[in-house]
Amino acid sequence: MTFEEIRRVVGDTPYLGIDEGWELYSHILKAKPQACLELGHAHGVSSIYIAGALDQAGDGYLDSVDLESSAARTPNIEMLLDGSGLEPRVSIHRQKNSYTWFLKEKIEQQSQNGVCAPCYDFCFIDGPKNWTIDGLAFFLVDKLLRPGGWILFDDYGWAHGKHAGREATDGISIRTLSENEITQPHIEHIFKLLVMQHPDYSNFVLQDGWWAWAQKVADGHKTLIESQKLMDKAGKLRVS
Numbered sequence: 001m002t003f004e005e006i007r008r009v010v011g012d013t014p015y016l017g018i019d020e021g022w023e024l025y026s027h028i029l030k031a032k033p034q035a036c037l038e039l040g041h042a043h044g045v046s047s048i049y050i051a052g053a054l055d056q057a058g059d060g061y062l063d064s065v066d067l068e069s070s071a072a073r074t075p076n077i078e079m080l081l082d083g084s085g086l087e088p089r090v091s092i093h094r095q096k097n098s099y100t101w102f103l104k105e106k107i108e109q110q111s112q113n114g115v116c117a118p119c120y121d122f123c124f125i126d127g128p129k130n131w132t133i134d135g136l137a138f139f140l141v142d143k144l145l146r147p148g149g150w151i152l153f154d155d156y157g158w159a160h161g162k163h164a165g166r167e168a169t170d171g172i173s174i175r176t177l178s179e180n181e182i183t184q185p186h187i188e189h190i191f192k193l194l195v196m197q198h199p200d201y202s203n204f205v206l207q208d209g210w211w212a213w214a215q216k217v218a219d220g221h222k223t224l225i226e227s228q229k230l231m232d233k234a235g236k237l238r239v240s
């Protein structure tokens, strides 16, 4: 499916914007992942970009996960996919509590004799932006990501303080959080403290201060220098 055809399918549906859609589409066409995972699909816009790119590349499928409550969205992902021709490429999964439970079940399925066989080449994490949930999600996804695969986090600079007036968002009770937990960006901390320090991740890119990419490298291929570099889109060093 061409980018223009995808644009017609998603129309003005939130949340992913056209520029991010293009980045996602281009990445899939370049990296050609066979198996993709999306954590947090909302109305399904990012899923359509991923599935449309897989279709254009001629191969691949997407497991797309959200909460049960996402079924009540208008449109929901089923409505967006309906008639697009992309339906066979997308498996929709919904969890009562969290995508971390989907990941637990997937690890169980993939495990034999105490070893988990990785099965994904790309994972887009776009859920609650929370240290506890998404920090765990990273380590669970790592077990399922094949060497060479990419992981992408949305909302690098987002903080729970954005919803300080609300009782809860995505099941997280804002009132129970400390001042630091409310004001600090959880995804940035997950990326810098968990992903960048992980021995198997490299090629870190921060795009427009909001999207953080990392590639899983083959065991032992990462150097100390690599582990300290976070590049921006133009290849400039951001953090060392």
Ligand SMILES: C[S@@+](CC[C@H](N)C(=O)[O-])C[C@H]1O[C@@H](n2cnc3c(N)ncnc32)[C@H](O)[C@@H]1O
Pocket: 014, 015, 016, 039, 040, 041, 042, 043, 044, 045, 046, 047, 065, 066, 067, 070, 095, 097, 098, 099, 100, 126, 127, 128, 133, 170
């Ligand atoms: C910003 S929206 C995703 C937008 C979508 N990726 C796009 O770009 O079109 C975040 C989604 O994450 C889901 N979500 C939040 N916490 C979750 C959790 N613990 N498990 C599963 N889904 C979760 C929400 O229900 C919501 O639909």
